[in-house]
Amino acid sequence: MDNSLDSFLRINRLFLSSLGQWPQQEQISKIFTLINAVFFLITQAYFQTGGMIAAKCDQPIFMESIAPVLISFMCLVKFVNFNYNADKMRKLLEIIQADWNSINDLEELKILNSWAKDSRKNTIMYAGALYGTMAPFMLGPLVPIFCKLMPAGVLPANSSIVLEKPVLFHVEYFYDLEKYYYPLLIHSYFGTMAYMTVAVAIDSMFMVYVQHACAIFAVIGNRLEHLADDSSINFYYNPHILNDEPYKRMIECIVQHSKALQYAQMIQSANSLSFFFNWDSICSLLLSVDFNWPSQRLADESARISETTTRCAWYLTSMRSRKLLQLFIMRSSVPCQLTAGSFYTLNMQNFSAVVRTSMSYFTVLTSVQ
Numbered sequence: 001m002d003n004s005l006d007s008f009l010r011i012n013r014l015f016l017s018s019l020g021q022w023p024q025q026e027q028i029s030k031i032f033t034l035i036n037a038v039f040f041l042i043t044q045a046y047f048q049t050g051g052m053i054a055a056k057c058d059q060p061i062f063m064e065s066i067a068p069v070l071i072s073f074m075c076l077v078k079f080v081n082f083n084y085n086a087d088k089m090r091k092l093l094e095i096i097q098a099d100w101n102s103i104n105d106l107e108e109l110k111i112l113n114s115w116a117k118d119s120r121k122n123t124i125m126y127a128g129a130l131y132g133t134m135a136p137f138m139l140g141p142l143v144p145i146f147c148k149l150m151p152a153g154v155l156p157a158n159s160s161i162v163l164e165k166p167v168l169f170h171v172e173y174f175y176d177l178e179k180y181y182y183p184l185l186i187h188s189y190f191g192t193m194a195y196m197t198v199a200v201a202i203d204s205m206f207m208v209y210v211q212h213a214c215a216i217f218a219v220i221g222n223r224l225e226h227l228a229d230d231s232s233i234n235f236y237y238n239p240h241i242l243n244d245e246p247y248k249r250m251i252e253c254i255v256q257h258s259k260a261l262q263y264a265q266m267i268q269s270a271n272s273l274s275f276f277f278n279w280d281s282i283c284s285l286l287l288s289v290d291f292n293w294p295s296q297r298l299a300d301e302s303a304r305i306s307e308t309t310t311r312c313a314w315y316l317t318s319m320r321s322r323k324l325l326q327l328f329i330m331r332s333s334v335p336c337q338l339t340a341g342s343f344y345t346l347n348m349q350n351f352s353a354v355v356r357t358s359m360s361y362f363t364v365l366t367s368v369q
Contacts, residue, residue: 217302
């Protein structure tokens with residue numbers, strides 16, 4: 001793989017490889033890490049769900065357990081979908097590699113680098129946000145343990161904090177917490193880290209796929225903008241097709257645009273199931289901005305191509321080139337959209353509308369006495 005591209009994808013490769021999900025991972029390493037990830041994901045879901053069901057007699061505990069279970073379900077859907085569509089995920093990565101290897105123009109390489117740097121930055125920020133917000137939650141059960149290690153007299157004699165045995169999620173109705181506290185606590189840490197890594201690894205790779213599509217649309221727009229740079233004002237409006245350089249460039253742009261649309265459709269096909277179940281989950285609804293924001297950028301960049309055609313010297317091209325340009329403008333004016341289950345369009349406008357509606361219902365429900 002190209003060294004520059006490899007440096008941009010190094011963090012994504014690290015996260016996905018830890019789950020056995022990197023499309024180009026060695027088979028032995030893939031099997032070992034996959035078995036390890038599946039073990040913690042399944043057992044964590046088993047303990048969480050079992051603890052929630054066992055706590056149905058205690059309504060506050062039961063309601064408190066719903067959110068972690070839904071989030072775990074959301075991550076499991078991501079994980080299963082990535083495995084089920086492994087061939088498509090590998091193909092998407094191969095297309096990225098092929099695009100980087102086929103582009104030699106310095107300005108176009110600069111565009112690719114800019115979008116790739118943005119993808120790496122987003123991956124770091126997304127990972128930092130998820131792991132950072134979970135840190136206080138994961139440190140909670142360690143407080144009593146550290147308090148027990150403190151010298152006598154440091155804590156008040158009547159302090160009850162050393163007597164508590166908090167866990168990351170409720171299993172006290174499902175297992176004997178006194179007997180299995182430390183094994184359950186250690187397992188919950190590994191399981192929670194596995195679920196967090198699933199969310200970070202798969203969501204950040206989805207952003208890489210989408211932003212590469214944005215980069216290709218930007219490259220095509222750059223080519224269109226410079227369609228007739230080498231033409232003079234004394235051009236011949238109907239040259240022989242073999243001598244019509246702008247026409248040849250126009251055809252190349254149309255071919256590349258068609259490939260970019262097919263690439264975006266592959267992203268849609270590979271993630272449609274995940275989009276549907278993650279959008280359908282009430283808990284993940286407010287977290288689904290990680291899908292809507294890249295999808296909005298894809299729609300913006302795909303529609304922006306038609307704007308770049310107005311900045312090119314189209315009046316210095318042949319009649320056949322102008323006809324192709326008109327058709328291209330009509331096609332590119334329709335933005336490339338990603339959907340959840342082919343019924344909900346992923347963009348920030350729809351996302352904000354759903355959030356506003358949800359908050360309105362929430363306000364009404366909380367105001368009812």
